[in-house]
Amino acid sequence: MAENKIGKYFLYALGEIILVVLGILIALQVNNRNEAKKARAQEIILLENIKKDLNLDTLDIGFNLQYHKAFITEEKKFLNFLNSDLIQPSDPIDYNGALSAPLVIVLHESTFTNLQNNDIGLLSNNELRKEISRFYDFFNKAIQKVENDKEVYEAYTLKLPYFLKYFKLDPDAPPMVLSNPNSDDYYNPDFQKQSIIIEDIPGAKQDEAFKIVMNESIFFRQIKIDFYIDMVNRINELSQKIDQELEILVN
Numbered sequence: 001m002a003e004n005k006i007g008k009y010f011l012y013a014l015g016e017i018i019l020v021v022l023g024i025l026i027a028l029q030v031n032n033r034n035e036a037k038k039a040r041a042q043e044i045i046l047l048e049n050i051k052k053d054l055n056l057d058t059l060d061i062g063f064n065l066q067y068h069k070a071f072i073t074e075e076k077k078f079l080n081f082l083n084s085d086l087i088q089p090s091d092p093i094d095y096n097g098a099l100s101a102p103l104v105i106v107l108h109e110s111t112f113t114n115l116q117n118n119d120i121g122l123l124s125n126n127e128l129r130k131e132i133s134r135f136y137d138f139f140n141k142a143i144q145k146v147e148n149d150k151e152v153y154e155a156y157t158l159k160l161p162y163f164l165k166y167f168k169l170d171p172d173a174p175p176m177v178l179s180n181p182n183s184d185d186y187y188n189p190d191f192q193k194q195s196i197i198i199e200d201i202p203g204a205k206q207d208e209a210f211k212i213v214m215n216e217s218i219f220f221r222q223i224k225i226d227f228y229i230d231m232v233n234r235i236n237e238l239s240q241k242i243d244q245e246l247e248i249l250v251n
Helices: 002-082 095-099 110-117 126-149 156-166 201-206 208-250
Strands: 167-169 176-179 190-193 196-198
Touching: 002 095, 002 110, 002 126, 002 208, 095 156, 095 196, 126 208, 156 167, 156 201, 156 208
Parallel strands: none
Antiparallel strands: 167 196, 176 190
């Protein structure tokens, strides 16, 4: 009789233990699911914000690319005229464009910086995480170095003495304008400067140093243009991969 009671108590206690263990396991499973949902929600927000930053970067890059292309067109026309036998240019030349203006690039890195400072492991796709890190750690920094920090890529200061020597202000011509009124989403300058006109054509055409400086300016500007075009392509590719990952995470 006593043995039966002990056996019943043992089974009852064992059942209680099993129920407690099951309860703990279920609670852990629910907690893990909740944590996984929270992590996925955070990952979705991060990827969406990175994509927004990339979209804004394409606007900044597009602004600079637009003006670099305009500047190099006028630089080439002017250099061709200097190397020709013509007394006057056969086609109109925007001399302000040939002199150009230094540009800066300001890219959006806040989301990636926050991700680095917290936990980049929140991005579950290892390949995508590597590509995002590679983009920001190398390509993003490189284009800012080329545009903002490396004076060798900007020939404006080298050209200016020659333009001061051979040109004068042209009060009758419309001013040069640096502006993009169609966008409020990024740095939007609205600068103007008075136009210039060449005053000493024979002197400029005989100045071989001037021609070399113009040639170097064209060469380095083309490097910037190519770099910007490559950046746009990389941003588009990365944005597509982020879209694909978001589709997986949301569904």
